[in-house]
Amino acid sequence: MTVPLGILLGLIAAIFIAYPFFRSRAKSVSGDEALDEELEKRIRALRKGRSEAAEDVVDKVCPSCGARCDSRDKFCSECGASLST
Amino acid sequence: MVDTGHIALILCFIAAVYTALASAWGARSGSHAFTASARNGLLVVAVLYTLAMAAMLYAFMSKDFSLRIVTEHASRDLPAVYAFSALYADKAGSVLFWGWLLSLFAAVLALQKYNSYKQITPCAISILAVILAFFLALVTIVVNVFEENPYPPVDGFGLNPLLQNVGMLIHPPLLYLGFAGFMVVFAFVMAALIVRRPGMEWIGGIRRWTLFAWCVLGIGNLVGMWWSYIELGWGGYWAWDPVENAGLMPWLLGTAFLHSVAMLRKRHYLHTWGLALIIVTFIFVLLSPFITHGGIESPLHGFYASNYPPYILGAIVVTLVGSVVLLYARHRDFGKEDKPLSPISREGAFLLTNVIFLVLVFLIITGVILPRIVEGLGGSEIALERDYFDWSCGPVMLFLVFFMGVCSTLRWRKASLKSIGWNLLYTLFPAVIIAIAVLISGIGNWYALAALVCGFPLFTIMREWLLGTRARRRATGGYYAGAFLRLIGSNRPRYGGFIVHIGIILITLGVIGSSFYGLEGMETLDIGEEMTVGKYELSYDALDMREGSSKVSAVASLSISRDGKLIDTVRPEYNYWFSWMEPFAEVAVRTTPAEDLFVSLSWTSFEPGDESATFRVLVNPLIVWMWVGGGFLLLGGLVAFWPDRKRQSGSEAGVT
């Protein structure tokens, strides 16, 4: 009783694990991977630009509590008051 | 059912090994098929593991004495609720349980992050699968948890009565949840390091996991303290036992890591430091089973050692060497860091906090292993008393609490001396005034210190809240209460942290009150006699004998009066357990905000006609605030943890 059950469990698990190999063969033609790569490249470029932009942060003074905050912030990091107004 | 569990566990081990290899290959080669297959492998591990756990629990519930583990920890009369307690009363059982939680977490991570962190996640899955395979090897190859008895006995040995308590039902799972959570964080961070994505990215993805692990571990430690207070009958909650320290140290390190995460999110500063902290945290998480399984002798727990310590030690060494080498190999990738403009800034304060946490852990671990080192060097066997820990860690902890007030006062980058001056005037100054008042009034010198140490950070938080609420209300109008809630909602990691700080302040109060101002009295009384402890008079009214199937209970009734007025009755018990052939006291605690009255029936003869009984009575001031503080800890953790719909998409993708 237990041996067949074990084989059954193992089989189900193996099929589930191996499934992506069969699926990907059909899918690789669609060019998804190329698209993914392209997207990743763009994300990287955007990130790079952002971190460069972050270098020249100008301080901004919170109108309600007087704390110094980043100009990037929308709200004061100290008191939570809105910085946009 | 038992066989199914055993087979599932073995298959689970195979699947974990496969997942580790496939995921590593997938991450390296960039093969989508391999990473997808590995992800499925991890899900299979979680499902099969759950199946094995279900089989194990079923065996405990149905009292299947053909299993060794059930025979040793359960008995026919054990309530079904304590099936869990019985499972982790066993050394291998506790590893099984811990591994199960880790498998569930790993599956959640695989599903949650699979699409958002394309390169990091496969690598993290691989690391987690290695850890899981290690755990599974411990419970299948090193020790077989499903080992069967050649001749099933009629009844088992039963579960230690001390473990039959709600506290013990939830204390170990909480610790293991926290440990497993930190393991996930570790895997994710190491993965980010391996695939050379050490920037800000992983922070957004892992902050909430860290918070969860930290919060659960903290609550777990507190529940353990509560259990020790209620159940062990000695009236204290912390003995600096190696096993207790094993749970405390990862939490302290996790706290330091959480603070450095806050720093990394706000400023590109000290990457290596943050990474090193999570590595150290992971190592101390592994150290915990090393200690509890008898790697380091502990006076109170872990009397029956298991054969795991060499394996765990091996894992610790491998982790240490591997991650240090990795960190060194990658340390140039971090790029330019923001320099703090001045040491008098929040970065500076956070860094100091971090260092102090490390010092604290260093002091504790010194106390744990120093006696072993001295012994190993051929010196005489020494033990360190609680005094060592009290007098070395106590001052450091008090300083940390006090320093919480400084941290939130300082601004990022550079704090202006003028604003510090104004802040101190509103926060430190009142705390000093109150401390002096307490000192003069003669309530107690330690209470004066408590007022200073706790008052300063408390006033700081209140001031920040007041200013913030006022600013919010000015901007948006409405009620103050609404403005306050909106304020908390606007920056929940920060204000959740404040709530946690209040919890810590309350716990500090409880510790100071109960450590320095406790009273104790012990007397043997006959029916009708009285004893006095502090302001309380206790009169012994009656003794009831109750016979149950597993124990005989002697229940004493005492009426408590204060200033001649009857205020309450308490009923401490003294239980004689048949299966253990020994008595255990069940204490009665009368809790008020000012102090606990702790009454323990520590001896009675159980002989008919002799109703004299020995009572041990403690007055523990302020102790209830420790448990209230625990509530704040949980609340603050939840506030910071709760998913933020507006910002989540952004921060999860690492754009914040």
Place this chain on the structure above:
Amino acid sequence: MKKRYLIGGIVLVAAVGYLIYMALSSSAIYYVTVSELLDKGSDTYDTNIRVTGKVTEGSIEWDAEKLELGFSVVEGNASLPVIYKGAMPDGFKAGADVMVEGRYHSDRIFRAESILLKCPSKYVPEE
């Protein structure tokens, strides 16, 4: 900047060292077995010691009026009489492994200030 960190580091190390030193000098206590204690004899009088051993069968005497617990701790062939003022701790019984902490006096009786029980995580039958 470097110098400042260096000074900070030195101050920190000094402070930690001082804390450990202070705490150690006040609380290190010696850990001996029953036979070692009996061998050393008068050297160990009036110093703070921890002794481990098993509670001897039939040696437990509890004086409820004086709140005194008397028993003897045995290790191998050596046996040590112990007197402890206070309640019997939970799980205290003959054959239990205990660690007593206190002072050994010239009257050859160990006056314990605390009794620690090794709390068993499982029940192991006598073999």
